[in-house]
Amino acid sequence: MVVGEVANLGYFLAGIGCGWVPPILNKYKNSATDFSLTTEDCSLIASLHYAGKGIACLLTLMLLDKVGRNAILIFGTTASLAVWLAVLFTKSVPLHFVIRLLFGLGAGATEMATPVYIGENSSPKLRSVFGGICIIFFYLGELVAFFVATYFSYQTIAIVFLAITAASFLSIFWLREPAQYLLARGQEEKAAQNFFILRGSSQAAKQEFEETKANLQQQKSHHFSIQLLADKSIRAVCIVNLFMYLIGYPPINAMSSLAFLPIGKVTPNELTVILGVVQLISVALSSTFIERFGRRSLLMSSAAICSVFQLVSGIVFYFEEQGTPLPFTNWLLFIFITGYSVVTAALMFPICTVVRSELLSPQLKPIGNCMSVVLNSIVSVGMTTAFLIVAETYGMKTNFFFFAAMGAAMFAYVYIDLPETRGLTLTEIQRALRN
Numbered sequence: 001m002v003v004g005e006v007a008n009l010g011y012f013l014a015g016i017g018c019g020w021v022p023p024i025l026n027k028y029k030n031s032a033t034d035f036s037l038t039t040e041d042c043s044l045i046a047s048l049h050y051a052g053k054g055i056a057c058l059l060t061l062m063l064l065d066k067v068g069r070n071a072i073l074i075f076g077t078t079a080s081l082a083v084w085l086a087v088l089f090t091k092s093v094p095l096h097f098v099i100r101l102l103f104g105l106g107a108g109a110t111e112m113a114t115p116v117y118i119g120e121n122s123s124p125k126l127r128s129v130f131g132g133i134c135i136i137f138f139y140l141g142e143l144v145a146f147f148v149a150t151y152f153s154y155q156t157i158a159i160v161f162l163a164i165t166a167a168s169f170l171s172i173f174w175l176r177e178p179a180q181y182l183l184a185r186g187q188e189e190k191a192a193q194n195f196f197i198l199r200g201s202s203q204a205a206k207q208e209f210e211e212t213k214a215n216l217q218q219q220k221s222h223h224f225s226i227q228l229l230a231d232k233s234i235r236a237v238c239i240v241n242l243f244m245y246l247i248g249y250p251p252i253n254a255m256s257s258l259a260f261l262p263i264g265k266v267t268p269n270e271l272t273v274i275l276g277v278v279q280l281i282s283v284a285l286s287s288t289f290i291e292r293f294g295r296r297s298l299l300m301s302s303a304a305i306c307s308v309f310q311l312v313s314g315i316v317f318y319f320e321e322q323g324t325p326l327p328f329t330n331w332l333l334f335i336f337i338t339g340y341s342v343v344t345a346a347l348m349f350p351i352c353t354v355v356r357s358e359l360l361s362p363q364l365k366p367i368g369n370c371m372s373v374v375l376n377s378i379v380s381v382g383m384t385t386a387f388l389i390v391a392e393t394y395g396m397k398t399n400f401f402f403f404a405a406m407g408a409a410m411f412a413y414v415y416i417d418l419p420e421t422r423g424l425t426l427t428e429i430q431r432a433l434r435n
């Protein structure tokens with residue numbers, strides 16, 4: 001159990017790195033300080049870590065089975081240490097572009113390696129638990145970052161996050177290399193030792209270890225073919241996850257404080273803290289009921305709700321930009337943008353993650369996951385870079401009308417093409433895809 005929690009700390013650090021952005025952009029955009037950010041600077045700081053994630057995904061895919069899971073996780077935490085050290089000692093805007101790229105490399109490596117590590121080291125009963133916990137850890141990290149970056153100075157923020165990252169780095173030495181990796185490297189004695197330390201030495205554990213060895217031998221007989229890239233499951237996974245991002249997650253998650261308007265004495269950054277609290281609570285609650293409903297119905301419902309929320313936000317921005325604001329404009333924007341963020345965090349992200357794991361066969365999981373992350377990264381860089389530029393050129397309403405259209409398109413795609421996967425075996429899912 002401790003090993004799984006330690007592995008999930010990488011998601012906590014990723015949440016901190018992402019949550020640092022909105023309050024910082026709001027504080028320093030066009031500010032009269034030595035760290036003043038232009039619109040273009042804000043766009044690059046908000047988007048470059050997505051480019052790093054895409055690069056890290058490709059590198060991790062090539063290195064995961066060569067250097068091991070632990071080495072990748074250690075790299076991710078080391079990258080976070082370097083990020084906060086650099087933030088502490090520099091306010092150079094160009095250097096911050098490099099810092100965000102480095103953060104993306106670390107976060108991307110963690111995102112690729114952690115599910116593999118947990119899947120191989122955890123018992124079947126605990127895998128879904130840890131999968132839910134990793135999402136909670138991410139949003140907990142974001143909330144911590146929202147709060148600290150809102151109420152403390154630039155230097156204090158860096159010191160606090162550096163201390164948290166250093167503590168996480170020390171805890172990584174609790175991790176044990178999974179038996180699957182050690183068996184593939186011919187280290188059967190070490191593999192058995194690690195496996196039985198984590199699972200106990202019961203007869204069931206011994207049988208599972210033998211099955212793991214047999215399964216590894218079977219996998220060695222399977223060879224990758226370029227024709228596998230045409231598999232419908234990869235297409236479905238990539239399209240569903242792409243739509244999830246096109247509805248607005250990358251720019252809104254990075255720039256929510258720039259979209260909010262003050263409510264009384266409550267600043268946009270403080271509204272972002274409230275958003276973080278609501279997100280975290282909703283993610284924790286959703287894990288208690290999300291398995292009771294079908295994947296298709298939840299995805300269509302969440303896509304429809306997100307589309308409506310984004311459409312309403314676009315309409316509110318339209319009247320605001322026309323000089324005839326609706327009553328309670330600031331409240332409406334906060335409620336509907338927060339509503340979108342909550343539905344995405346509590347429903348869309350977990351369900352898309354589950355669908356990805358259920359649609360892809362073991363042979364296709366590495367390349368399918370990598371393709372999905374790379375495509376998402378490319379789209380995220382484009383959307384986040386364009387968000388403020390579009391807002392200043394055509395109005396913020398344009399962004400939200402586009403997000404609403406993508407939500408409607410996702411609803412249509414899921415209804416037409418995505419099979420239900422809940423409760424089906426891998427064979428049944430593949431049959432449903434063919435039909």
